[in-house]
Structures are given as structure tokens and as C-alpha cells.
Amino acid sequence: MVLNNLSLDHEEIRKNYPENPLEFFKDKKLCLFKACLEKYFPGVRYGIQDLLEVLDLDVITCANQSCCSGTFFQRNLITRPQFAAINERNLNEINHMADILLVSCNGCYNSLLRGRDFLRQSNIKKKTQAVLNNLKKNSSGENYPGKYELLKTPRLRIIHDLDFLHLIKDEVVNTLKFNLKGLKVAVHYGCHYLNLERDKRTEYGLKDSFFKDKTKLEDFINLFGGVPVDYQERESCCGWGASQIVLHEKDALKITFQKLKSVQNVGADLILTPCPTCLYTLGKPEHRENILKFYGEFIDVPVIHLNELIAILRGCEEERCVNIRKKDPRVHKIYEIITLD
Amino acid sequence: MDEYSDSDWNWDFYEGLVEDVNENKNIIQCIQCGKCVGECPAARISNFNIRKIITKVLRGDKSVLKEPDIWYCFLCERCKRVCPKEGINIPLLVINLRNESFRKSYGPKYNDLTKYVQMAEKFLTNGTVLSEPLDGGLPPERMEELNEICNHARIKYVFKASPESKNYDKIHRIIEKRKKLQKEKIKRK
Ligand code: SF4
Ligand code: SF4
Numbered sequence: 001m002v003l004n005n006l007s008l009d010h011e012e013i014r015k016n017y018p019e020n021p022l023e024f025f026k027d028k029k030l031c032l033f034k035a036c037l038e039k040y041f042p043g044v045r046y047g048i049q050d051l052l053e054v055l056d057l058d059v060i061t062c063a064n065q066s067c068c069s070g071t072f073f074q075r076n077l078i079t080r081p082q083f084a085a086i087n088e089r090n091l092n093e094i095n096h097m098a099d100i101l102l103v104s105c106n107g108c109y110n111s112l113l114r115g116r117d118f119l120r121q122s123n124i125k126k127k128t129q130a131v132l133n134n135l136k137k138n139s140s141g142e143n144y145p146g147k148y149e150l151l152k153t154p155r156l157r158i159i160h161d162l163d164f165l166h167l168i169k170d171e172v173v174n175t176l177k178f179n180l181k182g183l184k185v186a187v188h189y190g191c192h193y194l195n196l197e198r199d200k201r202t203e204y205g206l207k208d209s210f211f212k213d214k215t216k217l218e219d220f221i222n223l224f225g226g227v228p229v230d231y232q233e234r235e236s237c238c239g240w241g242a243s244q245i246v247l248h249e250k251d252a253l254k255i256t257f258q259k260l261k262s263v264q265n266v267g268a269d270l271i272l273t274p275c276p277t278c279l280y281t282l283g284k285p286e287h288r289e290n291i292l293k294f295y296g297e298f299i300d301v302p303v304i305h306l307n308e309l310i311a312i313l314r315g316c317e318e319e320r321c322v323n324i325r326k327k328d329p330r331v332h333k334i335y336e337i338i339t340l341d
Numbered sequence: 342m343d344e345y346s347d348s349d350w351n352w353d354f355y356e357g358l359v360e361d362v363n364e365n366k367n368i369i370q371c372i373q374c375g376k377c378v379g380e381c382p383a384a385r386i387s388n389f390n391i392r393k394i395i396t397k398v399l400r401g402d403k404s405v406l407k408e409p410d411i412w413y414c415f416l417c418e419r420c421k422r423v424c425p426k427e428g429i430n431i432p433l434l435v436i437n438l439r440n441e442s443f444r445k446s447y448g449p450k451y452n453d454l455t456k457y458v459q460m461a462e463k464f465l466t467n468g469t470v471l472s473e474p475l476d477g478g479l480p481p482e483r484m485e486e487l488n489e490i491c492n493h494a495r496i497k498y499v500f501k502a503s504p505e506s507k508n509y510d511k512i513h514r515i516i517e518k519r520k521k522l523q524k525e526k527i528k529r530k
Contacts, residue, residue: 036470045475066468066479066487071460074416075452076439077496085490135489148486191417237382241415244383246456248413251386258385 006091006116007199008100008157010167021167022055030059031098033112035105036067037276043331044104044276047311048161054314055171064093068111074242080118081127085135085148087115088128092148095156104161104307106192106275112158113198119150160193162274162306166216173223177315178338180226186268187217187228188259188282188303190275191237217272220306224313233262238278245281250294256281257291260299270334271303279305283330302333312338351401358398358437365437367428371395377420377431389413391420391431398434406442411435412451443495454499461496462503466519481519 013024030052038045052059066086073083091112094101103109119125132148165172194214218228239245239256260282263271273279281287283303292298304312312335359365375392383389389410397405405411414435421430442448460470468479468487479487491497 034469034474034476036474038475039469039471039473042475061476063476063480064483066483067464067470069464071470072457072464072494072496074436075457076436076443076448077457077461077499078491078494082490082494086487089486089490131490134492135486191415191419195418195422197421235419237415237417237419239382241382241417243456244413244415247453248386251413254386255382 006113006154006156006158008159008163010159010163013167020171022171025057025100025168028058028099029097030057030100030102031094032059032061033068033094033101033103033105033108034061034065035103035108035276037105037280041276041279041305041308041328043308043311043328044279044305045307047305047307047309047316048102048104048165050316051172051175051307051310051314054175055168060098062090062094062097065090068108070107070111070114071243073111079127080124081131083111084115084118084124084128085131087112088119088132088150089135089148091115091151091154091156095151095154099155099157101156101158102161102164103158104274104305105277106160106190106196107277109158109160110192110196110198113196117198125150158199160199160274162193162216165306165310166219169220169223172310176224176310176313178313180221180224180313180338183226183269183337184229184267185221185226186231186263186266186271186301187221187234188238188271188273188278189214189217189235190273190278193274194235217274217306221272224309229266229268231262231266231268233259238273238281239287240277240281245287249290253287253291253294256287257295257297257299260291260301261297263301264299268301269337271301272306272309273303274306276305279303302330304331304334309334315339352399354401354403355398358434358441365428365430365434367426368395368434369399370426371399371429372426374425376423376425380419380423382415382417382419383413387413391435394438395431395434398438405438406445407447409451411438411442454495455502457496457499458502461500462505465491465496465500466505484519 013021017024032045032049035044049059066089068090069078069083069086072078073080078086101112103112119128129150132150135148221228236259237255238259239252241252241255244252245256271282273282288298288300308331312331355368359368371392373392373396378384378390378392381389381391384391387410391414394405394411414432416432416435418432421432424431439448439452443452463470463472465488466478466484467474468484
């Protein structure tokens, strides 16, 4: 039993659908994992949901999904078996309604795969099972007993939004109304995308792809008519650091400042990221102001999530996703740059 | 210079820490190259030095549990990416060290739990860490499941510090309240 084999194999899809990888997803049910921070950035969710609907894909969300609980695990407020049980509960719920789980946040992505990783450890597996059994014992009525098992052979496969969008990039580009008009764009992948090896099938010798340069965001910038600009701190953390910004704000903001300063130094017009947590850290107005207070410089390069950017470039802002822009001056600024002549 | 001599090796602490973490058994193979420290964001802003911490762990030096440094790790996994050795999972080691530190009651001194009260409250009553999530929280009748899973976890003790907890005294009363509100909403519709 390969318990952690949850990640969708991108290479396999590319091999089997060389002409149009979108075909692979056509008869599948796709579920969007709900990230807590989408509350502040609704465009991260609606941007991709709207795109998928336009591409005629079957897309849902799961009402019974809870937060991934990574925040609590990372600060030792829940144990590994509890974290794995919360994860397994979510996976059970989603597994019985969808084939593919799309994840818009690096943190959730890491949590979902990490929870499964823990089950490779026999004692954690046993304890997680015990937590779930206890749930069954105490559940009644609608909580249909027997529901939460450790998934032995889940049909569900997980993919990060960035990897998914990159697989179908030609189709994405076909939906665009606007382009980046040669804007200089700096990328920020975020640690739990950049440094992650959980999504690589190491047991099949694919570890190499872990070390390969990650350039999917740069590919998108080129496809969107922008210019990717490299900068010294490209691979550094945004400063979130598993809540370090909450606990040691001034220190953590130093990391944020160094990153933003490095972006400014190369004259980037905006920063593109595939993670709402990084977006929150790099873009929150209060953080920018505190950087000014602590480190004496105000940096105003705007930052945007890939899903939001695609929504703007598709012109979706004008219709369905209009609220994203009205509520958020950050997105409005980028919208104006892109859409005004 | 290393302040330890060869006779200081002591595996008890290390074995206790990695006892149930197979993927960390390789810490013993650390060659002290320091690559992890060179790429570490926590090392840029504090005295956190994971190479030294690994040395201490391998020498059985438990003083590391009292150090504020272990609470600076960003859990960013950068070190895992640059470490020349296979199977050294530093973020997981740090989580284990913090757990031990908690057990010995040093933890809360460096891990300001007051910062988590609100998040714990939202999670245990709504199923998310923020209030008013995009599609509403977890349906109230499913909240009991999350609470059951989190039984005896530290998150429950943190939750007790929340005003909500004092007002309602027990989580399930909050859930009951949400259930009632939901029913009323349906009725109104
Ligand atoms: S996970 Fe911790 S030790 Fe490793 S590079 Fe990040 S901050 Fe440093
Ligand atoms: S990079 Fe790996 S081998 Fe080198 S000091 Fe760090 S943990 Fe040890």
C-alpha cells in the first residue's frame, strides 16, 4: 500500500495527452480545496473557478471540508496523529465526491501531502486510526459511522493550482483578452512549493525534478506578454515563516523587506505568486507600513496571485469577479495598469 | 571550535526524539557542512543555528530545549533542499524539539499562545482559522467531529482563554447556537 501516493502525476498526463492535457480533466470531477486566506482574496478562488467553468470542466467545492490545520500543527498545538486525522477526514469527504483536488495555497498543499506522509509511520498510522475510530464511536445519525477510514486506495489525486494551470497553459492563454504589455514581473514561488519534495515520486526515481529549476511562473509571464525579471532574493521566504510574522513581527518583516527591496532593485512592476499566504505577507498594507517604520523604506511594488492575474487578463473583472477589484486597491492598481491604454 | 569531546556522544536524547520518526534517523549522518545554515532565513534574523542544534542533539545536550532559538525556525524546508545528505528532515526535528520543550513547560515562554487564542476559537467553532470564511464555516453538525479529533490537544487549552469559551463555557454550546441560527435561517427562507 502506497499511502502517500496522492499527488497527480503530471508527467504521465503530458505523456498520455501530448496534444492537449486538458482532455485528461474533461471527464473528471474537480474539487477546489478551500483555503482560509481566500476570505481576503476571493479572486484566488473565483479566478480559477470561473476559468474552469469556461473551459467546460466539472468543478465543485466540498461543504464538509475543514481548514487544513497546518497552522496548529506547525506550532505544536495538535499532535501528528490529530493532524493526520483532520487531514484524513477532509480527504474522505472529498474523495467520495471528486477525482482531482486543486489546491490554491502552498500551505494547504503541504499539509494535505504531509498528513499522508505521516501515515507511512506505523505508530502514527495506528494512533490516527484510533482517533478516527473514536470518532465513529461517538458519532451518530448523519455522521454515518464507518465513514472515516484511512484511505487505502483513494481515487483522489492532488495537484497544486500552478502545476494544473501550467499543464493546460495553452488553453488558458486562449481565454485571455488582455496581456501584460511588456511589464516586468518578479516571481515568488513560496517555500512550500519551491522546497517541497513530498509531491515527487521519489520511490520511482523522480527526485531529480525536485532539484530542477522551477520556472512555471516565468513561463506564464512570457505567455502573458510580460518580461520575467530575476532578482537576488528570488528563492527566499516571504517572511510568513509558519506564523513567525505573528510571533516575531519585526524580525520576520526583515525577511519580507529584503525580498521586496531586491524586487524593487531590479525595477519590477509587480510580483506574481501562486500562494495566498505569501500574498498576504508580501502585500498586506500594514506590513508595508511597518517595514517603513522598522527599516525606513516604503516599497510599493504590488503583488498578485496567479489565479487573480488570470481573472484580470481574461477580462473577468468586468463581470463576475468585479468585487475583487472594488474591494482591494492592490488588485485595482494592477487592473488599471493592464487594462487602460 | 567544537566545545565537545568524542566521549560526549550520547544517543539517548536523539533516540527519544526520532524514535517514531523514521525519516529522521539520518540526522546521525550530518557532516556538519553548514549548508543548511547558509540558506536559513531564521539564521538571518536570530541566533538560530540548526547545525549547532543538531550537534547538541547528537551529544545528548538537552539544554537546547530551553533555548528560545528553536522557536525561530520558519519550517520553510529550505535546509532539506540544500542538505547533501538524504533523509534529514530538519523542520520535523524542530517540531519534535518544540514538543519536548512544551512537555517540559519551556514552550509557552517562547511560543506566545495568546496569539493563537482567536485562531483556535475559530477553528474549534467554525472549522477555519478566520471568521466569516468565503463559504461559511463547516456545518455545525460536523463541528463535533473536529472537536473530538482535537481532544486533549493543546489547542483546546488555548481555546479556553478565549472570551467565547468563557461565555459559553463549552464548545458544544457554541455549536448548538450555530445549529439553531442555521435552522432559523432555513425557516426564514
Ligand atoms: S526549515 Fe528551519 S532550519 Fe530549515 S532553512 Fe527553514 S528556517 Fe532554517
Ligand atoms: S546541510 Fe545537512 S549535512 Fe550539512 S550541516 Fe546541515 S543538516 Fe548537516
